[in-house]
Amino acid sequence: MKHIRNFSIIAHIDHGKSTLSDRLIQATDIVSDRDFKDQILDSMDIERERGITIKSQTVCLPYRAKTGQHYSLNLIDTPGHVDFSYEVSRALASCEGALLLIDASQGVEAQTLANMYLAMEHDLEIIPIINKIDLPSADVERVKAQIEEDLGLDPDTAILASAKEGIGIEEVLEGAVNLLPPPEGDPDAPLKALIFDSHYDPFRGTIVHFRVIDGKIRAGDTIRFMFNNATYRVEEVGIFRIVRVPRKELTAGEVGYMIAGIKTVSDTRCGDTVTLHSHPCDAPMSGFKETKPVVFSSIYPVASDAYEELAVAMEKLKLNDAALIYEKDSSVALGFGFRCGFLGLLHLEVVQERLEREYDLSLILTAPSVQYEITLNDGTTEIIDNPALYPDPTLIQNTREPYIRAAIIVPDRYMGAVMKLCLERRGINKNYQYLTNNRLEMIFEIPLAEVVYDFYDRLKSVTQGYGSFDYDIIDYRDTDLVKLDILINGDRVDALSQLVHRERSVMRGRRACEKLKEEIPRQMFKIAIQGAIGGKIISRATVSPFRKDVTAKCYGGDISRKRKLLEKQKKGKKRMKMVGQVEIPQSAFLSVLKSE
Numbered sequence: 001m002k003h004i005r006n007f008s009i010i011a012h013i014d015h016g017k018s019t020l021s022d023r024l025i026q027a028t029d030i031v032s033d034r035d036f037k038d039q040i041l042d043s044m045d046i047e048r049e050r051g052i053t054i055k056s057q058t059v060c061l062p063y064r065a066k067t068g069q070h071y072s073l074n075l076i077d078t079p080g081h082v083d084f085s086y087e088v089s090r091a092l093a094s095c096e097g098a099l100l101l102i103d104a105s106q107g108v109e110a111q112t113l114a115n116m117y118l119a120m121e122h123d124l125e126i127i128p129i130i131n132k133i134d135l136p137s138a139d140v141e142r143v144k145a146q147i148e149e150d151l152g153l154d155p156d157t158a159i160l161a162s163a164k165e166g167i168g169i170e171e172v173l174e175g176a177v178n179l180l181p182p183p184e185g186d187p188d189a190p191l192k193a194l195i196f197d198s199h200y201d202p203f204r205g206t207i208v209h210f211r212v213i214d215g216k217i218r219a220g221d222t223i224r225f226m227f228n229n230a231t232y233r234v235e236e237v238g239i240f241r242i243v244r245v246p247r248k249e250l251t252a253g254e255v256g257y258m259i260a261g262i263k264t265v266s267d268t269r270c271g272d273t274v275t276l277h278s279h280p281c282d283a284p285m286s287g288f289k290e291t292k293p294v295v296f297s298s299i300y301p302v303a304s305d306a307y308e309e310l311a312v313a314m315e316k317l318k319l320n321d322a323a324l325i326y327e328k329d330s331s332v333a334l335g336f337g338f339r340c341g342f343l344g345l346l347h348l349e350v351v352q353e354r355l356e357r358e359y360d361l362s363l364i365l366t367a368p369s370v371q372y373e374i375t376l377n378d379g380t381t382e383i384i385d386n387p388a389l390y391p392d393p394t395l396i397q398n399t400r401e402p403y404i405r406a407a408i409i410v411p412d413r414y415m416g417a418v419m420k421l422c423l424e425r426r427g428i429n430k431n432y433q434y435l436t437n438n439r440l441e442m443i444f445e446i447p448l449a450e451v452v453y454d455f456y457d458r459l460k461s462v463t464q465g466y467g468s469f470d471y472d473i474i475d476y477r478d479t480d481l482v483k484l485d486i487l488i489n490g491d492r493v494d495a496l497s498q499l500v501h502r503e504r505s506v507m508r509g510r511r512a513c514e515k516l517k518e519e520i521p522r523q524m525f526k527i528a529i530q531g532a533i534g535g536k537i538i539s540r541a542t543v544s545p546f547r548k549d550v551t552a553k554c555y556g557g558d559i560s561r562k563r564k565l566l567e568k569q570k571k572g573k574k575r576m577k578m579v580g581q582v583e584i585p586q587s588a589f590l591s592v593l594k595s596e
């Protein structure tokens with residue numbers, strides 16, 4: 001145990017976490033240079049393209065220190081997005097230390113701070129690393145000042161590095177060995193192991209990633225998950241060397257995987273404690289929490305006959321994504337589909353992209369919604385996340401919606417712009433404080449419904465990219481909701497309905513009509529778009545038909561020519577859905593939520 005170090009790299013997005021991980025892996029020679037792909041830990045395509053880490057990947061690095069002593073360095077990767085902060089906390093609970101990476105030209109950002117607080121909650125030893133010192137815009141002195149003032153860490157301990165140029169890599173490895181504490185724990189105590197991740201392997205089933213806190217685990221053991229008391233027989237344990245390397249046993253302080261005939265990742269819980277069935281530990285690890293989806297949307301195939309394919313794809317995706325929940329749903333306009341729950345909008349986008357890419361489906365997603373608590377006159381309370389299930393308003397006594405605490409960090413020149421944006425979104429400014437002489441942290445309480453769609457994009461745009469944002473759900477508060485319906489040529493399209501705050505309903509109704517007018521292409525006839533609340537029309541827009549000179553030839557009933565012309569119009573814009581007589585493009589369904 002003396003020669004094990006368990007640590008994570010934590011950083012604001014783009015500060016170089018993946019690049020540094022790659023360098024550490026290369027430096028310890030576990031993959032040949034020939035096999036080395038950049039950003040080896042970001043294994044999913046989408047992650048690679050977007051440069052974000054969604055699924056964490058852990059790797060055990062053998063390292064021979066300058067003293068000649070051999071060490072096992074377990075680098076536990078954490079997801080890099082607010083949607084996955086619970087997974088981050090469980091990964092950190094498996095570590096004794098953290099490398100806090102800061103971009104030398106950007107300095108400390110919102111996510112740097114949020115991550116550092118998380119690391120401190122877990123009593124981790126923190127080593128600051130100033131990365132990208134090769135950049136001409138690097139300002140090491142400024143970042144050191146921030147490390148002292150904003151983070152309260154000793155700037156003299158900071159390691160200067162360039163992950164890209166391979167500078168400072170040995171210092172980082174030596175720092176891990178010399179500055180981070182070894183794990184503690186009793187190898188002779190009953191087994192206590194913390195699950196921090198799991199993934200699905202088509203040949204072996206669920207691969208559970210865990211840290212042994214106390215005791216030992218080996219193949220043949222019967223283990224128990226303390227969350228639901230499910231028992232399994234361990235088939236294999238081992239460590240991650242990019243590939244899985246089986247071991248006879250894993251003991252206190254070690255990090256690795258197990259395979260135990262577990263069918264889907266949903267049978268495991270991130271944060272759960274594993275113990276021995278015959279000889280259990282007294283109590284599970286503290287801090288266990290079940291993650292719950294916060295954003296809901298329905299997914300429909302564009303081609304109605306692709307429902308079965310979608311069903312198969314959802315089932316497969318679910319094997320690997322415990323956070324995704326879904327149930328069958330149907331819409332008058334769109335046919336059969338699934339109502340899904342996601343951890344956040346990024347999670348929603350990832351699921352959509354994977355379904356479209358890996359399963360070759362073309363999909364329509366309806367406007368995302370949060371969950372509302374609705375108390376009816378008869379005293380019963382319902383949780384509603386689907387506008388289609390919104391009860392008759394005369395039966396409703398009271399409605400509550402989720403609020404978040406948003407922490408936004410910006411240079412102070414954007415204070416006014418951020419204030420305006422948040423107030424427009426029904427936010428309440430609770431507090432602000434200077435972190436340095438021109439960096440401001442602003443705290444708002446905002447309804448979650450107001451941030452689910454394009455808040456982050458808007459924040460980035462009003463702050464010219466400098467704003468960063470982090471949030472937690474805090475509570476549910478009374479609200480005044482109405483259901484905004486959209487009628488196309490007089491027919492209500494259920495998949496375009498949304499639940500909105502009464503004060504903002506007229507504005508939202510107008511925007512939705514304007515957006516739909518932009519999205520829906522001209523057709524042979526006039527298309528009336530209307531926004532309605534209850535029976536009352538509150539907004540309208542019209543898509544005029546093709547101009548006479550385009551379609552004149554068609555009048556008079558030359559059906560085949562008419563069809564040809566339509567066919568031509570269709571080219572280049574697949575993903576159209578016929579709703580009644582009208583073709584609506586895929587993008588229109590999400591556009592109703594756009595704020596500008």
Ligand code: GDP
Binds near residue numbers: 019052132134135164
């Ligand atoms: P992550 O989001 O924290 O995982 O960041 P990445 O490792 O994906 O890096 C973000 C971007 O910064 C990429 O374009 C990297 O090539 C670049 N980058 C990472 N480290 C360095 C560095 O030391 N110097 C320079 N100039 N660029 C770097």
Ligand code: MG
Binds near residue numbers: 017018042080
């Ligand atoms: Mg990354």
